[in-house]
Amino acid sequence: MRKHIWISLALVAAFVTLAFFVVRGDGFKGRFPYNFGLDLVGGTELIYRADTSNVDNIPDAMESLKEVIERRVNVFGVSEPLVQTETAGLISGLKDERLLVELPGVTDIERAIELIGKTPVLEFRLAKDNAEETVKANPEAKVNELFKDTGLTGRYLSRARVEFDPNTGVALVGLVFDKEGSELFAKITRENKGKILAIVLDGTIISAPVIIDEIKDGSAQITGQFTPEEAKELVRNLNYGALPVPIELASSQTVGATLGEQALKDGIKAGIIGFALLALFMVLWYRLPGVIATLALISYAILSLAIFKLIPVTLTAAGLAGFILSIGMAVDANVLIFERTKEELKKGKSIYDALHEGFKRAWLSIRDSNISSIITAFILFWLGTSAVKGFALTLGIGVLVSMFTAITVSRTFLLAITIGESTPLKKFLFSNGMDMFKKKTE
Amino acid sequence: MKIVQHRKIFFTLSAILFALSLFSIFTYGFNLGIDFKGGTITEVSFAGERPTKETVEEEMLPLELGGFSVRPSGESNYIIRTRELSLEEGQKLVGVLGSPKVERQNTVGPIAGVELRDKASKAIALTILMIVLFITFAFRKVSQSVFTAKSGTPPKAVASWKYGLATIVALLHDILIPVGVFVFLGRFYGLEIDLLFVSGLLAILGYSVHDTIVVFDRVRENLRLNDEAKKDEEFEITVGKSVAQTFVRSINTSLTLLITLIALYFVGSGATKDFALLLTIGVIVGTYSSIFVASPLLVSFYKLATKVK
Numbered sequence: 001m002r003k004h005i006w007i008s009l010a011l012v013a014a015f016v017t018l019a020f021f022v023v024r025g026d027g028f029k030g031r032f033p034y035n036f037g038l039d040l041v042g043g044t045e046l047i048y049r050a051d052t053s054n055v056d057n058i059p060d061a062m063e064s065l066k067e068v069i070e071r072r073v074n075v076f077g078v079s080e081p082l083v084q085t086e087t088a089g090l091i092s093g094l095k096d097e098r099l100l101v102e103l104p105g106v107t108d109i110e111r112a113i114e115l116i117g118k119t120p121v122l123e124f125r126l127a128k129d130n131a132e133e134t135v136k137a138n139p140e141a142k143v144n145e146l147f148k149d150t151g152l153t154g155r156y157l158s159r160a161r162v163e164f165d166p167n168t169g170v171a172l173v174g175l176v177f178d179k180e181g182s183e184l185f186a187k188i189t190r191e192n193k194g195k196i197l198a199i200v201l202d203g204t205i206i207s208a209p210v211i212i213d214e215i216k217d218g219s220a221q222i223t224g225q226f227t228p229e230e231a232k233e234l235v236r237n238l239n240y241g242a243l244p245v246p247i248e249l250a251s252s253q254t255v256g257a258t259l260g261e262q263a264l265k266d267g268i269k270a271g272i273i274g275f276a277l278l279a280l281f282m283v284l285w286y287r288l289p290g291v292i293a294t295l296a297l298i299s300y301a302i303l304s305l306a307i308f309k310l311i312p313v314t315l316t317a318a319g320l321a322g323f324i325l326s327i328g329m330a331v332d333a334n335v336l337i338f339e340r341t342k343e344e345l346k347k348g349k350s351i352y353d354a355l356h357e358g359f360k361r362a363w364l365s366i367r368d369s370n371i372s373s374i375i376t377a378f379i380l381f382w383l384g385t386s387a388v389k390g391f392a393l394t395l396g397i398g399v400l401v402s403m404f405t406a407i408t409v410s411r412t413f414l415l416a417i418t419i420g421e422s423t424p425l426k427k428f429l430f431s432n433g434m435d436m437f438k439k440k441t442e
Numbered sequence: 443m444k445i446v447q448h449r450k451i452f453f454t455l456s457a458i459l460f461a462l463s464l465f466s467i468f469t470y471g472f473n474l475g476i477d478f479k480g481g482t483i484t485e486v487s488f489a490g491e492r493p494t495k496e497t498v499e500e501e502m503l504p505l506e507l508g509g510f511s512v513r514p515s516g517e518s519n520y521i522i523r524t525r526e527l528s529l530e531e532g533q534k535l536v537g538v539l540g541s542p543k544v545e546r547q548n549t550v551g552p553i554a555g556v557e558l559r560d561k562a563s564k565a566i567a568l569t570i571l572m573i574v575l576f577i578t579f580a581f582r583k584v585s586q587s588v589f590t591a592k593s594g595t596p597p598k599a600v601a602s603w604k605y606g607l608a609t610i611v612a613l614l615h616d617i618l619i620p621v622g623v624f625v626f627l628g629r630f631y632g633l634e635i636d637l638l639f640v641s642g643l644l645a646i647l648g649y650s651v652h653d654t655i656v657v658f659d660r661v662r663e664n665l666r667l668n669d670e671a672k673k674d675e676e677f678e679i680t681v682g683k684s685v686a687q688t689f690v691r692s693i694n695t696s697l698t699l700l701i702t703l704i705a706l707y708f709v710g711s712g713a714t715k716d717f718a719l720l721l722t723i724g725v726i727v728g729t730y731s732s733i734f735v736a737s738p739l740l741v742s743f744y745k746l747a748t749k750v751k
Contacts, residue, residue, distance in 0.1 A: 251550040
C-alpha cells in the first residue's frame with residue numbers, strides 16, 4: 001500500500017512538472033504559444049455571409065473563396081491572419097455559409113474591408129522593353145515597373161483546366177478564352193513573339209511564360225514546374241478569378257490594442273487575486289486538507305493552461321472569465337471530499353479509512369453534478385461565436401481537469417500524508433474549523 | 443435546521459421573487475445588445491479632457507442616426523450605441539466627435555442579430571431538456587429502491603421523474619430571477635442582454651443543477667441506507683437530514699465561487715464585469731434554490747402523491 005502511494009505521488013509530481021514546463025515555455029512566443037483572442041490583443045474580425053444560392057458545389061466554392069480572401073489578406077501584411085469558412089444554422093435548417101476573417105493587430109477597419117471586398121484582378125501583362133535592365137538595377141522592382149497592361153484580363157477567360165503534357169507527364173494549366181479574348185490574345189501573341197507575357201493575379205505574378213508563337217484558337221497553356229496540386233490550385237484561382245460567390249459583410253468588430261492589453265492584464269490580475277483569496281479560505285477552513293486542496297488547485301491551473309496551449313484554445317476575455325470561474329468550481333470536488341471525510345471521521349474511523357470512504361462516496365456526487373456542467377459547455381460551444389466558444393471551451397476543459405485533479409492529485413497527496421498513526425494532532429489537522437452546524441444537524 | 447418543515451416560508455419568498463422578476467420582464471422588456479438586434483457599438487477614448495456626455499450627444503444629433511446612447515467608460519472613454527452604421531457613417535461619427543481614438547467598433551447586421559437570438563433561445567431550451575433527461579436517467583433507480591415497511595404505510599420515496607421536475611422548477615427559478623434583476627438593471631443602468639449574458643445564464647443553469655444534484659444524491663444515498671438497514675423513516679426527515687448533511691458543502695462551494703467572481707467583478711476586465719455580476723446573482727440564487735426550494739419540493743411532491751392515494 002505504502003509503496004503504491006509513493007509511486008502515484010511521484011507520477012503525479014512528474015506529470016504536473018511536465019505540464020509546468022509546457023506552460024512556462026518561452027512565455028508567449030514558445031513552441032506552444034497562448035492563443036489570445038482579438039479582444040485581448042486588438043485587431044479586426046469580419047464576418048461575411050456568402051450568397052451560395054447560385055452555386056452547385058458549395059464546399060468547393062467556399063474553399064476557393066477562402067483562398068481568394070486569404071491571398072488578399074496576405075497582401076495586407078498581417079501576422080497570423082485567420083480566414084475560415086463555417087456553416088451556420090445546421091439545426092435551424094436554414095444553412096448559412098459564412099466567412100470569418102480575423103486580422104490581429106489591424107485596427108484600420110476601413111482599409112481591411114476595402115481590401116477584402118474588392119474584386120480580384122487576373123491580368124495578362126507584357127514585359128516592358130527595359131524590364132531586364134530594371135531588374136538588374138533593382139531586383140525588387142514592382143510588377144508595375146516591369147510589365148505593362150495588355151487589356152487582356154480574367155474577364156475574357158472562358159475556363160481553365162489542368163492538363164498533362166503527353167510526352168513528359170508534367171502538369172500544365174490550360175486556358176480557353178472567349179471569342180473577344182481569343183482575338184485579343186491572338187493579336188498580343190502575334191505582335192510580341194519572344195517576349196514575356198506574365199499572368200498576374202491580384203498584383204502578384206503567378207507565372208511568366210515566354211510567347212513562342214501566335215495563338216489563334218484562343219487557347220493557351222501555362223507551363224511551369226507545377227506539381228499536379230499546384231496546377232489544380234492555379235486552375236481554381238483562374239476559374240474563380242473573381243470571388244466565386246458574392247459576399248456581404250454581416251458583422252465587424254475592431255478592438256484597439258490598448259483596450260485589449262488592459263483586458264488581458266485585468267483578467268490575469270483577477271485570476272491571481274481570486275486564486276489567492278480562495279487558497280486563504282481553503283487553508284483557514286480546512287487546515288491541512290486545505291493546503292492540499294491549494295496544491296491540487298495549483299496543479300489544476302497548470303494542467304489547464306498546458307491544455308489551453310496544446311490544443312490550442314483561443315483565450316478571449318470571456319474565456320479568461322470561464323477559466324477563473326472554473327477555478328472556483330474546481331474547489332468543489334475537494335470540498336465534497338473533505339466534508340465527506342469529516343463525517344466519516346466523526347463516525348470514529350481512522351483517518352486513512354475515512355479518506356478512502358470519503359473519496360468513494362463523494363465521487364458519485366462529483367461525477368453526476370459535473371455532467372450537467374459538461375452538457376452546458378457542449379451546448380455553449382455549439383451556440384458559439386468566437387467569444388462564447390472560448391468561454392465554453394475553458395469551462396468544459398476546466399470541469400474535466402478539475403475532476404481529474406481531484407481524483408489524482410488531492411487523493412494521492414492526502415493518502416500519502418495519512419499513512420501511519422492517527423495521532424490527535426493529525427485528527428486536528430484533518431477536522432475543519434467551526435463545527436457550528438454539528439449540533440443542529442444531529 | 444428545519445428547512446424542510448418551514449418550506450412554505452421559502453416557497454412564498456421564492457414565489458414573490460419569481461413574480462417580481464416576471465413583472466420586471468413584462469414591464470421593462472429586454473434591453474437587447476447589438477448581438478441580438480443588430481447595430482453598432484463604438485468605444486472612443488479622448489486623449490485630453492473628455493467632453494461632457496451632453497456635448498457628445500449634441501455633436502451626434504446632426505448625423506440623424508435615430509436613437510442612440512452614450513455611456514462613459516473608465517476615465518477617458520465613451521461607449522456609443524447606435525443603429526447599424528455603414529463604414530462612411532462610422533467614420534463620420536468619429537469625425538464629428540473630433541476624431542478621438544477608436545478603441546473598438548463592432549457592427550452586427552440585423553439579420554445576424556435575429557438569427558443569434560433564435561439560436562440562443564434554442565440553446566437554453568436544449569440545455570434544460572438535456573439536463574432533465576440526464577437527471578431522470580441518473581435518478582432512475584431511486585424510485586425502485588423503496589422500502590415499504592409495514593403494510594398500509596405509503597412508499598418512502600418519490601418517482602424518479604419528480605426529481606427531474608423539482609430540478610426544473612429550481613432551474614427556472616435560478617434563471618428567471620437573475621434575468622429579472624438584469625432587466626431591472628437594464629432599464630435603470632443600461633445593462634444589456636447580449637451573447638455573453640446568455641452564456642452566463644447557461645453557466646448558471648449548469649451550476650444550479652450541479653448544486654441540486656449534490657443534495658439529491660445525498661437523498662438517494664440516505665434512502666438506500668435506510669433501505670439496507672430496514673429503517674422506517676419519514677421521507678420528510680430523510681430529505682431534511684440530507685439537506686443538513688450537504689449544507690456546509692453547499693455554502694462553501696458557493697463561497698469559493700463567489701470569491702473568484704468578486705475578484706472578476708472588481709479586478710477583471712470591463713468586458714466581463716456584467717457577466718461576473720450575473721453569475722454572482724446566479725450562484726447565490728442557485729445555492730439558495732437547491733437547499734430551500736428543490737429539496738423541500740421533493741417532500742411536497744411526496745405528500746401530494748400520498749394524499750391522492
